[in-house]
Amino acid sequence: MLSKGGWTxxxxxxxxxxxxxxxxxxxxxxxxxxxxTVFEGFLAEMSEIQDEFERLWSESVVARTGGWMGQSRRV
Known part of the structure; x- marks a missing residue:
């Protein structure tokens, strides 16, 4: 079962x-x-896209912060 925004x-x-x-x-x-079956395939594709987006986003954040995300830095 998958739930999103009130829809299940x-x-x-x-x-x-x-x-x-x-x-x-x-x-x-x-x-x-x-x-x-078409809807199940659509959900699987959307899940893969979301996983890839989250992976790319986290890599981007680490690159922009120089790996310091969540750590203290002196300027």
Whole structure:
């Protein structure tokens, strides 16, 4: 299950390949009849993009601070 901004995505169970995934928002359940596998792929791609962005961001911060992030420095 994945939750983001009030939305919850529940993928189809691996043990039941004919079942569908669901999106839930404020108690409303939206069954993804034809797009569950497409949506699962989209979420996986977005997760990879977010991981890469966070990796690049942390490298950028370290480069800008000269590796001193979170440490005291005398000027």
């Amino acid at each position: 995505f529940t993928p189809r169970p691996a043990s039941t390949p004919d079942a569908n995934a669901f999106l839930c928002y404020r108690g409303n359940h939206i069954e993804l009849l034809h797009s569950s």
